Amino acid sequence: MYTVIGPVKSRAMRVLWMLEELGEAYNHIDAAPRSDAARTYNPSGKVPALLDGTEVLTDSMAILTYLADKHGKLTAPAGTIARARQDAMTFWLLDEFDAILWAAAKHSFVLPQEQRMPAVKDSLKAEFSASADQLAAKLDGPFLMGDQLTVPDILACHCLNWAVGAGFPRVDDRLFAYGKNLRQRPAFQAAAAR
Structure with missing residues (x-):
């Protein structure tokens, strides 16, 4: 069984x-x-951390990539063109x-x-708004990489939520609907309820 360290209102989400x-x-x-409890798993105190047995992994995107590869879900296979495109996204x-959001938080x-x-x-x-417009233009299906949820969708939705909480301008209707649909997924709801 895995253990996730970090609050829901952080990249641990x-x-x-x-x-x-x-x-x-x-x-x-x-x-x-930066709490003593977080430093137990990551000396820097940064969250999230993930325990897999006795191994501790840090950095949310490294963790997501590891989990996707380990379980063969929510990702294109490594070494494929589809994976290279997913990684680029x-x-x-x-x-x-x-x-941009992290710089604003700092x-x-x-x-x-x-x-x-x-x-x-x-x-x-302003920079985030320009990037949000670019992302909206890249949407070509229900998810960023097509017809199935992948790692970039989790990252994008988390960032869209973070932007709202940080008082950034509202994104265009297409990107707003994309984020809303992701937040309605049962898995998102279960994680947010923790």
């Missing part, structure tokens, strides 16, 4: 949702980032969505007050 989609049993330790989302509450530059958030919101 990605891992919880993935495990629900896979139908895999897991325990959940709601350890806050994942990396694009990390660069154009996740990194300048909102993560960095010490004297290191924050709140004025940068306006440019980050």
Whole structure:
């Protein structure tokens, strides 16, 4: 059985949702980032962490890729063109969505007050909006990679939710509907209820 470390309102949600989609049993330790409990599993205190037996894995996207490959679900097979395209989408989302949201978070509450530059958030919101428009244009089916949910969908939906919570501008109707449909999945609902 797996153990997920990190609160639902963090990148740990990605891992919880993935495990629900896979139908895999897991325990959940709601350890806050940088807490002593989180440092038990990751010396940096960053969450999420995943225990698989005695092994500890960190970084939400490394964990999602590991789980998808291990269980052969929610991913294209490694070494295929489809996987290369999926990985390209994942990396694009990390660069154009996740990194922008993380930069905004750092300048909102993560960095010490004297290191924050709140004025940068306006440019980050504009950059995110431009990326959201690009993503909407890439949607060609119910999911980013076609007819089945894959790792990039979990990442994209998590980032869209994060953007709403961070007060970013609303995305266009097509991308909004995409996120809404993902949030209505039973696995998402089960993970969010933890």
